[in-house]
Amino acid sequence: MVISGINDPGRAIAEATARIEPALIAIRRDIHAHPELAFEETRTAGIVAAELARLGIPHRTGVGRTGVLGTIEGGRPGPTLAIRADMDALPIHEETGQDFASIHAGKMHACGHDIHTSTLLGVAAVLRDLAPRIAGRIVLVFQPAEEVLDGAEAMIADGAADGVDMALGFHNHPDMPVGEFGFVRGACLAASDRFDLIIQGKSGHAAHPYDAVDPIVAAAHYIAQAQTVVSREVKALHPAVVTIGMIAGGTTYNIIPERVALKGTVRTLHPAARDLAEAALRRLAAGLETAMRVRCTMDYVRKVPPLRNDDRVLEPSLRAVADQLGVAPKEGDPSMGAEDFSAFADRVPAFQLRIGSGAPGRADRLHNAFYQPDEACIGLGVQALSRAALELLA
CATH class of the missing domain: 3.30.70.360 (Alpha-Beta Plaits)
Structure with missing residues (x-):
């Protein structure tokens, strides 16, 4: 896809996402069937590295032991934005009965990190072709070991935050229907x-x-x-x-x-x-x-530490989501859950976007053996995050 010459970035992002969405879902299902626990994500990291190589995006592996770091250079100087996705699974035995259910007993992507990984790969594909519009640089952070709250610091120790001026994170939310987005001002996680x-x-x-x-x-x-x-x-x-x-x-x-x-x-x-x-x-x-x-x-x-959303990243991101998808993200309450994206947010202004993943007719929740997110959240997440990155690096 070559979309850098189009004057309407929203349309360009939507069209590009529609073309790559089936491939992203296939990647998600492959990762879902082969879950890997914290600091064991070698196969997943290999998929990520292969996709970045196919896209021509410079990257390095073994960051924070099993993480992957990609870089997209913009068309002119500017700040550096890190966008982070986690890759690890949980020690849960899957009971969904899906055709692409985990083949490993006692391991499952029950928190949607397979969704996150494929979403960021989609963002990488879209932003690669929008790079001439970008003033600055994008660092793609594919992080291991979020579930044990050690992966972010491990990647940062290997340089993942070096030169980064701001950070954008995201998480799927089955308590919100697919198509909705959410946010919290200030401390959003404990x-x-x-x-x-x-x-x-x-x-x-x-x-x-x-x-x-x-x-x-x-x-x-x-x-x-x-x-x-x-x-x-x-x-x-x-x-x-x-x-x-x-x-x-x-x-x-x-x-x-x-x-x-x-x-x-x-x-x-x-x-x-x-x-x-x-x-x-x-x-x-x-x-x-x-x-x-x-x-x-x-x-x-x-x-x-607590994950604190900074208005300097939050406000442009909210505008971008509304402009791209015609949906105003809804303000929600903080959660006493925790996320090691806070290690990035503790160093630079950051914002974590909530992406609705609740399937119609299901009352689902994270960290359970029957979790089935609506895969439509992948494409919607790609659009939202790509537009947010474009807004932050305009």
Whole structure:
């Protein structure tokens, strides 16, 4: 497709997208059938690299271990815009029954990263031919390991953010019907932190608890107290979540175990709440030692900061989507989910666009074994993101 000489960019983008959409859907289905977990995306990265090579787009592989970085140079000097898509799957066994369902037991694209990868390949194809119109440079970031919140930093460590002035991200949303788009001003996704707590007691016979130090009772106290961090310590107007996702300890009915292990996550939108939650959870663990005669060891890890949308990228992108598709993106609420695109947004002005992927007649959700996004969101996403890039680098 050669569309750089057309005066109507919206029409050019729409026509180009219509031509390549069937191929993008085929790529999506191929990736979907062969899901790869975090930092294992070698086959997916190979597909991406082959497509970029076919398009004549310079690129390098092995960025952040299994990521791919492509570059499109504009027709004249200007800023650098990074557009990012994630590639990894989840450890979920697929139950959709689709002809292109995962061939790997226990692995599935249940978050739509196959959709994201094929969408960005479409954007690459469209923007390659619009490059003479672009004032600046586009960096195509095909990122591994978003689900474990490590891939963005790994790619950045290998230069993915070098020279980047702004960043554009996107995510499919099955809670929005296909054809709709959404956005949030400011913090749209939460900081995600995690902790491991080992509560060490003294094992003994269940019939003689006075001769032991029971870590299970201590763990029960800790779990109950941890919930008071949000309800009684964090400011009510600062959203926060503390969830204990795993507890392990003991072997049978009549033995008090030696220790209990807990795993938990903390989600916050405000820096003050993030600091307070960590300090409170550490304090409760220290207090447990005195109150319950146990020994506590906590490993607390701050993973990613909140993802904050910057109006300098958000506003031009919203105008571009409306101009391209005649649909005004709808303002929504922040989510306490997390995204490591925040690693880019923490460095440069950024915006993550919400792309409706809900199929008609389905009430679907991410991260489940039956997830089936409407593939029409691929072409719509290509149009929206291509027009946004053109607007940002006009």
